[in-house]
Structures are given as C-alpha cells and as structure tokens.
Amino acid sequence: MEGIATARALMTNGTICTVQLLKAPTDDDKAFCRLCALGTIGKDSTKVPDEKWLHDICKARHSPIRELRFAFKLVDVPYFVSTHLARHIHAQPYIQSQRNDRQSKYDRRKAPQDAPVTMIWTMNAEELMTVCNKRLCMKADTDTRACVNAIRMVSLTQAPYLADLLVPMCVYLGNKCPEMHGCGRWERKNEEVETKEEQNGPDI
Numbered sequence: 001m002e003g004i005a006t007a008r009a010l011m012t013n014g015t016i017c018t019v020q021l022l023k024a025p026t027d028d029d030k031a032f033c034r035l036c037a038l039g040t041i042g043k044d045s046t047k048v049p050d051e052k053w054l055h056d057i058c059k060a061r062h063s064p065i066r067e068l069r070f071a072f073k074l075v076d077v078p079y080f081v082s083t084h085l086a087r088h089i090h091a092q093p094y095i096q097s098q099r100n101d102r103q104s105k106y107d108r109r110k111a112p113q114d115a116p117v118t119m120i121w122t123m124n125a126e127e128l129m130t131v132c133n134k135r136l137c138m139k140a141d142t143d144t145r146a147c148v149n150a151i152r153m154v155s156l157t158q159a160p161y162l163a164d165l166l167v168p169m170c171v172y173l174g175n176k177c178p179e180m181h182g183c184g185r186w187e188r189k190n191e192e193v194e195t196k197e198e199q200n201g202p203d204i
C-alpha cells in the first residue's frame with residue numbers, strides 16, 4: 001500500500017526509518033466526528049466541519065475526536081523503537097514478527113536491539129496528540145523522537161489543524177516540562193532570553 005505522504009527519520013546507527021501515512025481522516029470521518037459531537041446536545045448534522053472547528057475540538061480533547069483515525073507504516077524502524085511505541089496502549093501496533101519460525105534472515109535470540117522491523121500503527125487523534133506530547137520531549141529516546149517527528153510531519157500534510165497540538169508536553173503546557181527531571185528545553189530558552197536582555201537592556 002502506497003502512503004499518502006512519506007517522511008524519513010535518520011537513526012543514530014546511520015539507518016533510515018521511513019514513515020508512510022496510510023490513512024488520515026476523510027471528509028466523511030470528519031463529518032461523523034461532528035455528528036457525534038452534536039449528538040451529545042441532541043442535534044443532528046451531515047456537514048463537514050471546517051479546520052477551526054476540528055482544531056478547537058482536538059485542543060479540547062473531547063471524545064468525538066476518537067473518530068478521527070490515522071494509520072502509519074514505519075519501514076525499517078529499529079526494534080527497540082517499536083517497543084517504546086507499543087507502550088502507548090490506546091494505539092494499535094502491528095509489528096513484524098522476529099520469530100525464528102516466521103523469518104530466516106537472522107536468529108532472533110541473537111538479534112541486536114536495533115534490528116530493523118516494519119510496523120503498522122493505528123490510532124485516533126487523541127492518542128496521536130498524546131504520543132507527540134510524550135515522544136517529542138527531549139527526554140524521549142533520540143531515535144524514537146525522530147520517528148515520531150516524522151509521524152508528525154506526515155500527519156500535518158492531511159491534518160494541518162493539529163499543527164500546534166502535535167507538540168512536546170513542555171510546549172503544550174506553556175514552557176514547563178512535566179518530566180520528573182525536566183528536559184531543560186525552556187530553561188535553555190529562558191537563559192537565551194536573559195542573555196539577550198542583558199545585552200540589549202530591558203524593553204521600556
């Protein structure tokens with residue numbers, strides 16, 4: 001199956017993980033999402049919602065956004081990355097088996113952690129935001145972050161209304177990293193701002 005959009009992520013071992021967008025919400029899916037939302041207040045609708053409505057309901061994380069479904073194919077994703085991704089329990093992973101009775105390229109008992117596998121991963125818009133919140137943070141594994149960034153890029157080609165929502169949690173929360181030992185992204189930014197202010201003097 002050809003992807004709707006493709007992005008590549010460079011892994012730290014020098015290999016490339018290719019991410020294909022297999023499915024994104026269609027107009028019918030978006031209209032159904034709106035129908036579910038209006039149904040909760042006793043109304044009916046067949047209208048396809050506009051980008052602003054889609055953005056606003058995704059930002060609010062209301063349950064009808066679970067009808068907005070995405071599917072990705074990750075080609076040559078390191079096996080250890082697939083195990084990180086598979087921990088997102090509201091997404092569905094279909095990871096290529098390494099079982100010795102399913103493939104003959106290598107002995108899985110001796111396979112390195114970064115052995116490439118192919119993975120199809122499906123999820124709704126709510127989970128896609130959660131995945132990006134967690135895995136785009138600088139505390140996430142470097143290779144996992146690169147793969148999820150590729151997922152973000154292909155998603156935005158079809159769902160631009162998610163642009164400011166597929167972000168690390170530290171950005172989502174407005175400059176505060178919630179990790180137990182924060183990633184430091186904003187501390188560094190603030191330091192840069194302070195240095196600039198010291199150099200230029202305060203704005204009056």
Ligand SMILES: [Zn+2]
Nearest residue numbers: 137170177183
């Ligand atoms: Zn962070």
